[in-house]
Amino acid sequence: MTHRLDATDPLAAYRDRFVGAETPLVYFDGNSLGRPLTAMGPRLSRFVEEEWGGRLIRGWDERWLELPQRIGDDLGRVVLGAAAGQVTIGDSTTVLLYKLMRAAVAARPGRTEIVLDRDNFPTDRYVAAGVAEECGLTLRWIDVDLTAGVTPELLADAVGERTALVVLSHVAYRSAWLADAPELTRIAHDAGALVLWDLCHSAGSVPVTLDEWGVDLAVGCTYKYLNGGPGSPAFCYVAERHLPELTQPIQGWLGSVDPFLMGPSYAPAPGIRRFQSGTPPILGMLAMQDMLALVKEAGIGAVRAKSVALTSYAVELGDELLAPAGVVLASPRDPARRGGHVTFTHPLMREVTAALWERDVVPDYRDPGGLRLGLSPLSTSYAEVERGMRLVREALAGLT
Template identity: 45%
Template sequence: MSESPEDPGSVRPAQASAAAEDREHALHARELDAADPLAAIRDRFTLDDTVYLDGNSLGALPRAVPDRLAEVVAREWGELRIRSWSESGWWAAPERIGDRIAPLVGAAPGRIVVGDSTSVNVFKAVVGGVRMAGKGCTEILVDATTFPTDGYIARSAARMTGLAVRPVEPARIADEVTERTALALVNHVDYRTGRLNDLPGITAALHSAGALAVWDLCHSAGALPVGLDAHGVDLAVGCTYKYLNGGPGSPAYLYVRESLQERFDSPLPGWNSHAEPFAMDPGYAPAEGIVRGRVGTPDILSLLALEAALDAWDGVSIEAVRTKSLALTDYFLDCVNAYAPPGRVRSVTPYDHSRRGSQVSLESARAGEVMTELIRRGVVGDFREPDVLRFGFTPLYTSFAEAERAAWVLGEVLRALPEEEPEAAGTAG
């Protein structure tokens, strides 16, 4: 997913007109920050005075990562070399790091393996799920609002397995699933609107019809409780460079429900998932457990950077993160209502907490130009065609003061738009 580049000549928020100390909402923001139980976690990240609200595209750099990578390069690779596969624990990293991610998505140890890209893991999950589906299945349901790659992969998997793909709005899946459905691939949080889909309800409806549930967690893992084990999810995938802050292109992960692992038949059987990988047997025999989700040699530098990044989560509960996420997004919406000119912006993110992820998406005329100007002024979000401004809130490091400043600068930018410009219907409220 593309990120909006920062302009090195940005005007920082501190330079904005109407000093923050004179604004009522800014005073309230300072009070909220002073009472925030997660406020100290911000110091675990490398940040500046930019208001960074694009953590739903690329998370900020955790302070622990540079030193850890330097150690890996200089000692583990530079000195130990091949010995690091055993002596430094490289070989076990995909499962070890999977166990670090597991509590953040509600999974027990031994159910997540880290490696490969999100797209590759979606392919494994969909084809593997079809292979486990009952006889007579003829279709795969795909979230009609999905991130495009998921749809591309699903259609390719369908061609390979002889099934058809049927796009369905997430809210309609419970009504549309039939005995002919092998599985449904659904985004937990809609990447464009920030809408949170009903993972427990959709999963239960799929199971009632004999179908499997495959969830894409890219915009929910690290932002809100997921409950994979508790809700009986069959397979799930997710990236680690958003709310998990693993770095650009950091490896994704695959979850397979424990009761399905013995039946999981990966469409990409690599030597790393072989029961005896160093036997170099020309015949493939899958390893036991989640290891069969591996493919080839792991990307060690990215894996170990991710492992260090996860140290930022030490002592943090996902429930506390969710509480702050909702408070931040509520506060931002309140500030937008206070500062934005009437009729210039409209929220497409649900106000209902049970249907909201950790981002706020606003429709606005000339949204691309608006975001460019926001970035120039030191407020970094991103833009989605044709008219959506996206603001991602990462509770580990986003403050209420930043939410208020972003809304204020947005109001200034919107007020500067020519009066004759077409206006988005309604307001943020």
């Protein structure tokens, strides 16, 4: 069956474009750090020799200063369903979460609550707690099933006239629960609140249409399914309708209306550039350009179809190979409600993960007892999934 799945996979040839994909190593962590593309080495070399080494500081005027917006527009068009002028690249996910949360609550004066769920990613929760303390606000928590996520019913019960901002993840980092983004956005808007979506586990794997959904704000990283490399910069989306009213709190010179005026006071730039602060991380933006071109070539719809097929195959193998040993699926069984990874739970999964790493099988571990398999659609084969799942069974059997 596995041979047939790989033989009929329309995206199979793309796997050859990733460094290390031809090796026996089983990589189940593409939702934490994507494999590098083979094009990346030559691109870095050319940049060092021709742009950095050849043009030196002239590169800022010639191209570099515009890269955050230019790549942001590409990202918006190919992956995010966002028209030009609403996405920029720079900073880390944490810093951009702070910028957008702080700007959002300032735009809703008189409202006193930030709504988010207890299973949201730790950074989102920690930043929200800091903003709430800084601004004298209250966190209103949504309790969720750890194998699922925030539903419309749960959100409707949590929001109200005091809600300034709702912070949600499109794909839950633990369970892979795929939220109903348009409906949850509507519910928040009906309460008069703004919505900030964390797209870290969906951008590049699950189709996103921010403009169509009416999203206000979004943040995501670029080192998972966008294969930007360790520490590659994050991105932020601010809907065009909000750009005139939102001012971000980290007022750096490159977000000002005329950076080279070096004026005595700060005035924000028009448009999305106002959410920049300091010097753009040019080196960190190089790799994602090749990945965006690859996703555009393959089509995000085809990428999602492969993702669904891979995770469904992993669920099927889990039922066959792992369930008899007491392993439980901790992700939605319905692929329409599941993102690009699958989590299986068992009390020994921490030890299983350590044993697998020793055998060149690389999954992630997440408490409580969760083995998380991140299956990056363009660099993962069905044979890799089957081999890895059989080795999971062997590792578990060796510990019981």
